[in-house]
Amino acid sequence: MLKVDELSKNYGDLVAADKVSFESGKGTIFGLLGPNGAGKSTTINCISGLLQPTSGHASVAGHDVVSDGKAARQNLGVVPQELALYEDLPAVENLRFWGQAYGVKGSELDSRVSLVLDTIGLGDRAKDLPKEFSGGMKRRLNFGCGIVHKPPVILLDEPTVGVDPQSRARLFDMVEAERDAGACILYTTHYMEEAERLCDSLAIMDHGKVIAKGTVSELRAKLGARDVLQLNGTFPVDQTRHAIDALVERTDLDLDIITQEETTVTLTLSHASQHLPGIFEAVSGAGGNVAETSLRSPNLETLFLLLTGKELRE
Amino acid sequence: MDFALTSFRKDLARWRQDLLQVALWFSIPLTIGGLITLLMSGDGAQPHGVLLVADQDESFLSELVAGAYSSGDLGELISVEKTTVEEGMTRVNAGDASGLLIIPEGFGEAFLDDEPATLTLKTNPAQTILPGIITDVTEILLDAGFYAQQLFGEEIDTIQGMVGDTDDPNDVLVAAIAVDIQNKVETITPQLFPPVINVEIVEPPQSEPQTSFALLYLPGIILMAVMFSANGLASDFWAERDHGTLRRLVCSSGQLGSFVLGKAMAAAVVIGIIGGLTLLLGFLYHDLAWLKFPSSLTWVMLSGVALFAWFAALQMLFTNQKTASVISSMLLFPLLMAGGSFFPLSVLPDWIAAIGRAAPNGFVADRLTNEITQSGAWIIDVNSWLLVFAAAVSGLLICAWRLRSGFARA
Numbered sequence: 001m002l003k004v005d006e007l008s009k010n011y012g013d014l015v016a017a018d019k020v021s022f023e024s025g026k027g028t029i030f031g032l033l034g035p036n037g038a039g040k041s042t043t044i045n046c047i048s049g050l051l052q053p054t055s056g057h058a059s060v061a062g063h064d065v066v067s068d069g070k071a072a073r074q075n076l077g078v079v080p081q082e083l084a085l086y087e088d089l090p091a092v093e094n095l096r097f098w099g100q101a102y103g104v105k106g107s108e109l110d111s112r113v114s115l116v117l118d119t120i121g122l123g124d125r126a127k128d129l130p131k132e133f134s135g136g137m138k139r140r141l142n143f144g145c146g147i148v149h150k151p152p153v154i155l156l157d158e159p160t161v162g163v164d165p166q167s168r169a170r171l172f173d174m175v176e177a178e179r180d181a182g183a184c185i186l187y188t189t190h191y192m193e194e195a196e197r198l199c200d201s202l203a204i205m206d207h208g209k210v211i212a213k214g215t216v217s218e219l220r221a222k223l224g225a226r227d228v229l230q231l232n233g234t235f236p237v238d239q240t241r242h243a244i245d246a247l248v249e250r251t252d253l254d255l256d257i258i259t260q261e262e263t264t265v266t267l268t269l270s271h272a273s274q275h276l277p278g279i280f281e282a283v284s285g286a287g288g289n290v291a292e293t294s295l296r297s298p299n300l301e302t303l304f305l306l307l308t309g310k311e312l313r314e
Numbered sequence: 315m316d317f318a319l320t321s322f323r324k325d326l327a328r329w330r331q332d333l334l335q336v337a338l339w340f341s342i343p344l345t346i347g348g349l350i351t352l353l354m355s356g357d358g359a360q361p362h363g364v365l366l367v368a369d370q371d372e373s374f375l376s377e378l379v380a381g382a383y384s385s386g387d388l389g390e391l392i393s394v395e396k397t398t399v400e401e402g403m404t405r406v407n408a409g410d411a412s413g414l415l416i417i418p419e420g421f422g423e424a425f426l427d428d429e430p431a432t433l434t435l436k437t438n439p440a441q442t443i444l445p446g447i448i449t450d451v452t453e454i455l456l457d458a459g460f461y462a463q464q465l466f467g468e469e470i471d472t473i474q475g476m477v478g479d480t481d482d483p484n485d486v487l488v489a490a491i492a493v494d495i496q497n498k499v500e501t502i503t504p505q506l507f508p509p510v511i512n513v514e515i516v517e518p519p520q521s522e523p524q525t526s527f528a529l530l531y532l533p534g535i536i537l538m539a540v541m542f543s544a545n546g547l548a549s550d551f552w553a554e555r556d557h558g559t560l561r562r563l564v565c566s567s568g569q570l571g572s573f574v575l576g577k578a579m580a581a582a583v584v585i586g587i588i589g590g591l592t593l594l595l596g597f598l599y600h601d602l603a604w605l606k607f608p609s610s611l612t613w614v615m616l617s618g619v620a621l622f623a624w625f626a627a628l629q630m631l632f633t634n635q636k637t638a639s640v641i642s643s644m645l646l647f648p649l650l651m652a653g654g655s656f657f658p659l660s661v662l663p664d665w666i667a668a669i670g671r672a673a674p675n676g677f678v679a680d681r682l683t684n685e686i687t688q689s690g691a692w693i694i695d696v697n698s699w700l701l702v703f704a705a706a707v708s709g710l711l712i713c714a715w716r717l718r719s720g721f722a723r724a
Contacts, residue, residue: 049564050565050723051723073565073566073567078562080562083557083558084557084558084559084561084562085557085559086324086328086557086559088328088331089324093324093327097320097324098562100316100317100320101317101320101563101567101568102566103316105316
């Protein structure tokens with residue numbers, strides 16, 4: 001349904017998307033996970049036709065987004081990150097307008113609008129103006145406008161930014177309902193929890209590149225059963241490294257140093273809680289002072305940290 | 315075309331939610347125009363004042379003097395009321411009259427005897443024009459009295475002697491006085507009324523009835539309303555961009571050209587309503603022939619769409635809405651000035667009017683002036699219609715091009 005092949009977008013010397021490739025089929029949610037500026041929105045904008053790719057290809061339902069753009073867009077529903085609504089037009093008229101923009105008309109339009117109003121839970125507010133809605137209701141209408149023409153491929157660009165927990169849960173339900181109805185969904189987010197909950201498979205992006213790709217379980221497997229231990233405080237760089245190396249050599253510990261700075265040391269190791277006393281002792285012996293410790297079990301965020309050496313939200 | 319109608323209905327529904335804005339576009343020019351029209355074309359009422367005369371002499375001559383102020387054309391400006399000195403002073407001080415003329419007892423006799431006599435005139439200081447006229451008339455009367463005494467002193471003496479007699483005047487004597495007076499008048503007529511320069515009066519050929527200033531001003535007012543609304547409607551492209559709907563539109567399969575066409579159709583309706591209402595009021599006020607209304611309204615609507623298209627194209631050239639709005643307004647007001655919205659082109663000096671007619675709104679206003687002031691309807695020439703139509707189409711094409719070339723994607 002959705003295929004992206006070696007897609008790149010350059011702005012002069014800046015490479016916003018660098019040979020991004022992935023594909024996703026009917027009835028699946030594919031996630032693009034990465035921090036702000038990773039290239040997720042650039043990728044999605046190239047697919048939606050807002051941007052012209054510098055190289056590579058993308059196709060929607062078999063239609064190339066550049067050479068057969070209109071047909072590709074006809075099969076695409078876009079839910080942009082920012083609200084894109086006519087605030088001075090009743091909710092039902094917003095849905096009707098966007099349905100008609102895709103050529104839906106007559107009784108089909110009536111039934112689709114009615115169905116979408118129920119789906120997004122705005123049936124009783126259909127004739128009200130969006131400017132009178134809460135932020136969550138606007139988000140739901142924004143989503144509804146993107147799916148009113150029943151597109152086989154839906155692009156959701158960070159749809160939960162600035163949304164309260166209740167509306168977020170409702171949006172998740174709506175996304176899953178579309179997936180269950182057979183839509184292919186591309187979902188970008190920088191929230192690891194969302195990606196883990198919704199996505200069947202995903203690509204992790206950083207600096208415009210896909211740095212890991214697969215199903216959630218495949219990506220977790222890359223971590224093994226290793227925890228991420230982060231120590232904050234003051235650490236003499238060389239002495240601390242020597243002390244940790246000595247500890248590994250002495251105890252045959254399966255431990256890797258991910259990042260090491262004067263104030264932070266990030267380690268990955270199995271069963272980290274059992275080895276905390278030995279690690280603290282080694283660091284203290286090297287002249288370090290641990291002020292704060294955090295221990296995280298394996299998840300996509302720790303994988304991102306492992307792959308890039310930085311937090312997903314940085 | 316389906317999507318153009320969709321876009322048209324959408325914008326009409328949105329403007330219906332913003333009737334206050336539409337009302338402002340309509341009412342501001344109407345208020346300005348109404349005020350100027352009232353100032354420039356009042357009902358022509360002349361000032362009228364009251365001259366109080368305290369006639370203490372009550373002679374034939376004093377009656378003659380008092381009557382001189384209200385005779386002929388002066389009577390339309392001044393009414394004469396008899397009063398006493400006390401009451402007259404009170405009324406003048408209270409601002410009730412333009413002046414008080416006191417004719418003292420013995421005035422008539424003193425005049426006939428060629429002796430000094432004093433007329434007292436007190437004017438109302440709160441007024442300027444009418445007391446000035448009264449003063450001038452009084453001075454003229456005094457001069458006339460002096461010359462009458464110089465010319466006809468002998469006859470006046472004779473008449474005075476006759477007035478004192480108890481017998482009826484002798485017919486022969488009266489006839490002799492009349493002949494003397496006639497002879498003197500004939501003698502001095504060449505001096506009083508010297509031969510004047512002969513002026514040949516050439517009647518201009520019969521033309522259209524003269525057009526009132528207020529009627530000449532009407533197209534300017536209509537164009538002001540149209541310009542305000544066209545500029546405001548054009549800024550909706552920026553509003554849509556800010557709301558993200560243009561980005562969403564680019565991602566859809568909806569045609570951008572149809573979208574722009576729909577917007578232009580909605581603009582035509584809004585401008586038609588605003589221009590139509592202004593025209594309607596103008597037609598009612600000036601009692602114009604309704605035959606001209608459809609052609610005038612069509613011209614206003616088509617011109618309005620052209621102005622909308624070009625304002626939109628201009629605004630879409632800039633990188634932010636604030637700049638677009640400032641530049642657009644900076645252009646709007648000079649155009650209104652030049653194009654006859656504040657001063658009708660036909661009353662301006664020729665060279666300024668020529669510049670005004672070259673301005674887009676001046677061009678439209680000039681032809682609208684012809685349409686509503688000349689006899690017949692649909693008199694605007696075909697070339698003008700074609701030119702405005704071409705301007706509308708080219709402006710809309712530029713808008714569609716700007717949407718495609720990045721304006722909507724930002």
